[in-house]
Amino acid sequence: MGRNLGGYRMARPIGVDLFSGAGGMSLGFEQAGFDVVAAVEIDPVHAAVHKFNFPNxxxxxRSVRDVSGIEIRAAAGIGDRTVDVVLGGAPCQGFSLIGQRAIDDPRNSLVKDFVRLVRELDASYFVFENVKGLTVGRHRKFLFELIEEFEEIGYSVQRDWRVLNAADYGVPQDRQRLILMGAKRGRALPAYPKTIAERPTCQDALADLPNAEMFDLLLHADSVQTVALGKPSAYAEALRGLGNDSWGYGHPRIWDPSRLTSSARTEHTxxxxxxxxxxxxxxxxxISRLFKLPADGVSNTLRAGTDSSRGAFTSPRPIHYAYDRCVTVREMARLHGxxxxxxxNVTKWHGARQIGNSVPPPLARAVGSVVIAALGIPxxxxxxxxxxxxxxxxxxxxxxxxxxxxxxxxxGRRDKKSGARKRRQEETEASYALNRGMQHIDGVAS
Known part of the structure; x- marks a missing residue:
């Protein structure tokens, strides 16, 4: 099998996750057969949760702006081993004047850092995910410029890029993301993953979970010991680690399945x-503008809410189809795969943001599966x-x-009197990390 390196066996292909958040892409690619050996995430709360779930x-x-390929290799302990894939989604915030390239706008420097790190790591493949708004109107110009950047450093890119809906890949949620894939010139380009026939429903995702309001402890904590789980659907069975393919090609985790976690209650009037x-x-x-889940349908797109730099500390969670309350963080996680x-994170605000910011793992797994197929590694x-x-x-x-x-x-800290503050240049990425789930590109929302 090869020697042990950084806690992983050498036989599996390896990846690096940029703008990793809590780890939705990391998990999906792990389930597809990769070992994600390094992740870069500027938000320390997200980084802490990633470290908990992916201890190896x-x-x-830090910001990708301040990280080099050499530093990533050193942190991961991979030496000069081939990096098989770099994945992630950088914020795209600026569109320049006529005659200027949008990708050269300073507000888009993090996108260029993604390209830079793909080059410095000499990755065999890359996967760039972003909002579907990049594919429409004048925003397409930016997308074509990005493709040209990759081609200039020696990569072939899928020019028939696609917007993929997580609901077509086994997630009970309508969530669309642009997926752009590229391969080092001379390597086979991945084909886009095929959709699955049946979509799981909100009821499939949530019906076996006990009502959090049964447990007074959850008014003060985010977890409780319980044996009250019901009969799971095939979808829920996999998420509970009970199905034959519940772990995919990922590493099984040692955990306590009798504990209901991430389920702090919300006190509604x-x-x-x-x-x-x-x-x-x-x-x-x-009044609240919250969406009520359809038992027999899929959730709307789960959002991260407004970031802390704007003075709001709420993350919009939909209303449960069966109970007169918002869903818990665990129920959000079920709807996200x-x-x-x-x-x-144990707080509802941070926990909901970490889900709303992330790529659903089943969608990431589907993309990872076509990349590993293109690599030719079983x-x-x-x-x-x-x-x-x-x-x-x-x-x-x-x-x-x-x-x-x-x-x-x-x-940054807000002014105590007015609540206002000036945003530092380096906070662009931090704000994006806080609010990745509700992106706007020059008026085009995700």
Missing amino acids: CAIIP EISRRRFRETEQGRVEP FPDWFRF PTRPTEAMGLGEEKLLSMGNTEAAAYFEVQNPI
């Missing part, structure tokens, strides 16, 4: 509960289970997480 992956809690009850499934409640062993199943990280990583706020990683907190 080197997490680099009776007025809100009445409005929630009166709202029809599949409709938006007019995260398995039950995967943990998030995926292998790990034989040993992997432990999870320290629980304290899940309860850290920005200040504590920054201190843990010995980095500066990238989220």
